[in-house]
Amino acid sequence: MQFLDAINFSFPLLASTTEAADSSMVVAAVLLSLVVIYFASKVGGELSNRIGLPPVLGELVGGVVVGVSVLHLLVFPEGGADSSSSLIMAFLQTTAGLSPEAAPQVFAAQSEVISVLSELGVIILLFEIGLESNLKDLMAVGIQAAIVAVVGVVVPFAAGTVGLMTLFGVSAVPAIFAGAALTATSIGITSKVLAELGKLNSKEGQIILGAAVIDDVLGIIVLAVVASLAKDGVVDVGKVIYLIISATAFLLGAIVLGNVFNKTFVAIANQLKTRGELVIPAFIFAFAMSYLASIIQLEAILGAFAAGLVLEETDKRKELQKQVIPIADLMVPIFFVAVGAKTDLAVLNPAIPSNREGLIMAIFLITVAIIGKVITGLSVFGQPQINRLAIGVGMIPRGEVGLVFAGVGAASGALSKPLGAAIIMMVIITTFLAPPLLRFVFPESSKVGTESEQLIQD
Amino acid sequence: MQFLDAINFSFPLLASTTEAADSSMVVAAVLLSLVVIYFASKVGGELSNRIGLPPVLGELVGGVVVGVSVLHLLVFPEGGADSSSSLIMAFLQTTAGLSPEAAPQVFAAQSEVISVLSELGVIILLFEIGLESNLKDLMAVGIQAAIVAVVGVVVPFAAGTVGLMTLFGVSAVPAIFAGAALTATSIGITSKVLAELGKLNSKEGQIILGAAVIDDVLGIIVLAVVASLAKDGVVDVGKVIYLIISATAFLLGAIVLGNVFNKTFVAIANQLKTRGELVIPAFIFAFAMSYLASIIQLEAILGAFAAGLVLEETDKRKELQKQVIPIADLMVPIFFVAVGAKTDLAVLNPAIPSNREGLIMAIFLITVAIIGKVITGLSVFGQPQINRLAIGVGMIPRGEVGLVFAGVGAASGALSKPLGAAIIMMVIITTFLAPPLLRFVFPESSKVGTESEQLIQD
Numbered sequence: 001m002q003f004l005d006a007i008n009f010s011f012p013l014l015a016s017t018t019e020a021a022d023s024s025m026v027v028a029a030v031l032l033s034l035v036v037i038y039f040a041s042k043v044g045g046e047l048s049n050r051i052g053l054p055p056v057l058g059e060l061v062g063g064v065v066v067g068v069s070v071l072h073l074l075v076f077p078e079g080g081a082d083s084s085s086s087l088i089m090a091f092l093q094t095t096a097g098l099s100p101e102a103a104p105q106v107f108a109a110q111s112e113v114i115s116v117l118s119e120l121g122v123i124i125l126l127f128e129i130g131l132e133s134n135l136k137d138l139m140a141v142g143i144q145a146a147i148v149a150v151v152g153v154v155v156p157f158a159a160g161t162v163g164l165m166t167l168f169g170v171s172a173v174p175a176i177f178a179g180a181a182l183t184a185t186s187i188g189i190t191s192k193v194l195a196e197l198g199k200l201n202s203k204e205g206q207i208i209l210g211a212a213v214i215d216d217v218l219g220i221i222v223l224a225v226v227a228s229l230a231k232d233g234v235v236d237v238g239k240v241i242y243l244i245i246s247a248t249a250f251l252l253g254a255i256v257l258g259n260v261f262n263k264t265f266v267a268i269a270n271q272l273k274t275r276g277e278l279v280i281p282a283f284i285f286a287f288a289m290s291y292l293a294s295i296i297q298l299e300a301i302l303g304a305f306a307a308g309l310v311l312e313e314t315d316k317r318k319e320l321q322k323q324v325i326p327i328a329d330l331m332v333p334i335f336f337v338a339v340g341a342k343t344d345l346a347v348l349n350p351a352i353p354s355n356r357e358g359l360i361m362a363i364f365l366i367t368v369a370i371i372g373k374v375i376t377g378l379s380v381f382g383q384p385q386i387n388r389l390a391i392g393v394g395m396i397p398r399g400e401v402g403l404v405f406a407g408v409g410a411a412s413g414a415l416s417k418p419l420g421a422a423i424i425m426m427v428i429i430t431t432f433l434a435p436p437l438l439r440f441v442f443p444e445s446s447k448v449g450t451e452s453e454q455l456i457q458d
Numbered sequence: 459m460q461f462l463d464a465i466n467f468s469f470p471l472l473a474s475t476t477e478a479a480d481s482s483m484v485v486a487a488v489l490l491s492l493v494v495i496y497f498a499s500k501v502g503g504e505l506s507n508r509i510g511l512p513p514v515l516g517e518l519v520g521g522v523v524v525g526v527s528v529l530h531l532l533v534f535p536e537g538g539a540d541s542s543s544s545l546i547m548a549f550l551q552t553t554a555g556l557s558p559e560a561a562p563q564v565f566a567a568q569s570e571v572i573s574v575l576s577e578l579g580v581i582i583l584l585f586e587i588g589l590e591s592n593l594k595d596l597m598a599v600g601i602q603a604a605i606v607a608v609v610g611v612v613v614p615f616a617a618g619t620v621g622l623m624t625l626f627g628v629s630a631v632p633a634i635f636a637g638a639a640l641t642a643t644s645i646g647i648t649s650k651v652l653a654e655l656g657k658l659n660s661k662e663g664q665i666i667l668g669a670a671v672i673d674d675v676l677g678i679i680v681l682a683v684v685a686s687l688a689k690d691g692v693v694d695v696g697k698v699i700y701l702i703i704s705a706t707a708f709l710l711g712a713i714v715l716g717n718v719f720n721k722t723f724v725a726i727a728n729q730l731k732t733r734g735e736l737v738i739p740a741f742i743f744a745f746a747m748s749y750l751a752s753i754i755q756l757e758a759i760l761g762a763f764a765a766g767l768v769l770e771e772t773d774k775r776k777e778l779q780k781q782v783i784p785i786a787d788l789m790v791p792i793f794f795v796a797v798g799a800k801t802d803l804a805v806l807n808p809a810i811p812s813n814r815e816g817l818i819m820a821i822f823l824i825t826v827a828i829i830g831k832v833i834t835g836l837s838v839f840g841q842p843q844i845n846r847l848a849i850g851v852g853m854i855p856r857g858e859v860g861l862v863f864a865g866v867g868a869a870s871g872a873l874s875k876p877l878g879a880a881i882i883m884m885v886i887i888t889t890f891l892a893p894p895l896l897r898f899v900f901p902e903s904s905k906v907g908t909e910s911e912q913l914i915q916d
Contacts (some may be wrong), residue, residue: 276787
């Protein structure tokens with residue numbers, strides 16, 4: 001095998017054979033992982049669709065099946081797994097002659113690559129969602145969205161924190177942490193389900209999307225507050241002010257500059273004569289905005305969403321939407337399957353004693369998480385015809401943001417193990433519950449999508 | 459900055475903050491690298507196109523400009539670079555608060571991810587080329603292609619080896635190594651240029667493509683022979699036989715099974731109702747074939763090419779071709795820019811004394827590389843109308859395969875530094891010379907492409 005390992009298409013330029021060996025094995029491992037991911041996403045998505053549920057739920061469940069909870073095909077070092085617990089590594093050792101000594105290194109590299117691909121997947125998803133959303137429609141429901149966002153942050157936060165302190169005797173800092181974890185909506189899951197239901201451009205969809213974006217920003221600010229609280233007991237006011245200003249400046253700046261950049265973008269794309277004349281400038285813009293958002297301490301996905309919104313205003317919209325579809329088809333499932341694969345259902349197992357205390361707290365947190373957001377939906381005013389229940393339900397999934405809170409809390413030592421596990425359970429249940437609930441509150445009969453929605457959902 | 463570093467969309471599940479910090483920085487580094495890559499590819503490709511040369515040459519040159527030779531934006535550890543020489547890392551330290559201590563780890567991860575993305579890029583390129591090629595047309599020129607391939611391996615190998623031994627007094631093993639490096643054609647560069655010229659489906663294009671595929675297989679066998687020669691002075695006959703059998707079995711097996719799988723593929727795709735119903739099964743097949751090819755010691759790109767050929771036979775061909783275009787537009791430039799970025803022009807600098815001996819040998823190798831393949835073109839028989847010069851020129855670029863020889867040779871200690879540098883120079887010159895030469899020998903006036911070629915070249 002040794003000589004082939006040296007065949008390495010990454011231009012090794014006199015690299016040592018060992019390095020080259022890894023590189024060829026890493027590519028093989030990534031190829032195999034992608035085959036597993038696509039297989040899980042398609043089988044899961046199709047089955048979910050057949051029983052009338054959003055495909056993305058099936059992709060998440062497909063991820064759980066191939067992930068750390070069941071088959072161990074796709075496992076990640078963050079979950080505590082090592083190369084010996086990865087079935088893909090075992091398969092590579094059997095079929096491709098990967099040596100047991102080289103396996104940990106190949107495993108680490110493959111996990112890194114798949115993790116980055118999954119993050120590129122959610123960035124591309126939000127770019128596509130931005131391309132499908134209309135800035136004016138979003139602004140028209142701006143006040144409702146802002147109120148939904150604020151109520152949706154305050155109610156679960158207050159109910160969660162106070163409840164944990166009074167009912168469970170949790171002390172203030174961990175209770176505040178858990179309360180904070182109840183605030184932010186998972187923009188990725190919610191927007192994907194809305195698109196699949198053909199509801200992205202309904203008034204409810206626009207309010208949910210707008211509120212989820214604002215929620216995400218609020219969540220980042222809340223995290224800054226609780227993280228500094230947990231660290232030294234005081235709030236870093238400077239950081240909070242910086243975040244508020246930079247977030248506002250970024251979102252407003254993107255919209256204002258977007259109006260100017262619009263025409264420049266079309267002019268540039270019209271000048272280009274070689275392949276990728278539209279898609280490459282569009283992705284330069286999307287990735288640059290994602291980078292910008294991430295370095296000013298926002299999230300990369302907000303930058304991609306803003307880039308999509310700006311390009312939606314151009315004449316190239318339709319053509320670009322069409323070209324982004326196959327790219328998203330290939331990249332987005334990596335995100336959802338990876339989310340499922342990283343979900344460790346072991347925290348739900350009541351046979352493990354330490355889980356039991358967590359389970360009881362989790363039931364409380366889940367109740368607050370669901371009721372808190374449903375109440376939020378009722379706060380929408382001045383829209384007599386609107387489906388308030390759908391708006392509340394649309395805000396339920398906590399997804400990745402809630403896990404960030406659990407991660408930061410555990411790392412800072414503020415959260416006890418049961419409470420940390422309870423937060424993770426809350427995230428899992430709300431994430432997996434939201435797609436079927438949303439499907440239920442948006443009856444199919446009223447399904448009327450725009451052309452672009454038809455494209456995105458098909 | 460610390461708290462933001464913890465915001466990590468890869469579901470950290472109670473990961474330590476340090477791990478999470480890397481993950482968020484790695485994504486930022488990858489986003490920035492992709493912006494640089496796309497910018498270089500588009501500026502280079504457009505400029506090249508304006509002066510009448512194939513865009514891919516501009517992408518290669520764009521890569522050289524942003525790479526290790528000039529701007530140091532995109533550098534790779536294989537070239538001996540470390541994080542302190544990467545301008546992207548310096549930029550991240552300035553703009554994103556990356557700490558100097560964390561930089562080496564982020565640099566390594568970013569390089570790994572970009573390298574794998576570039577390999578996925580060339581895999582997707584060959585999948586697309588397979589989708590645009592017709593198996594029957596390829597088989598029709600099979601005998602010519604096989605003869606071109608064999609002559610194109612034997613002539614440069616013999617001339618190079620004998621020349622180095624007699625003219626330069628190089629001893630047998632290193633001379634054989636350098637001769638072997640002259641054999642294999644770079645299928646990626648040649649096929650991309652042919653597609654850009656709209657010549658992929660011309661008879662010349664089909665012979666070049668077929669010969670390049672056979673060449674690639676022959677190159678792998680030659681490498682096995684010379685690598686075992688260099689290692690212990692004898693040829694591992696068992697390995698050579700294994701390679702010949704497995705390569706033949708793989709290519710024939712793919713074609714035969716492909717006829718059966720065709721219908722299964724269409725039946726499956728017709729059953730699927732959720733997004734990506736065509737593109738996901740197609741990529742499962744392409745990546746699985748790539749994996750299979752790589753583990754039986756062939757190359758991943760041959761598997762992707764075979765998968766494309768098989769799917770070209772289905773009714774879904776047109777639709778799939780259309781959907782693969784934007785995906786290829788986004789992925790393929792990563793490969794060519796990375797190839798350019800990894801090309802270290804310092805080996806061409808005659809001011810460095812050790813380069814001078816190499817330069818003289820390089821001139822000899824380049825002459826043999828070009829004349830050897832042009833003569834090969836003349837060996838085409840029974841096709842009075844054919845452009846023999848174009849076929850020879852189409853086989854000139856050595857690209858990545860030649861570098862593999864240089865890498866293996868240097869690692870085994872068989873090659874002296876000047877001879878190793880001479881091989882790299884030969885690869886650089888033939889790679890960069892082939893696109894303009896091909897453009898020249900295929901006059902534009904006779905340009906007639908099929909519809910699918912129009913798609914691929916536009």
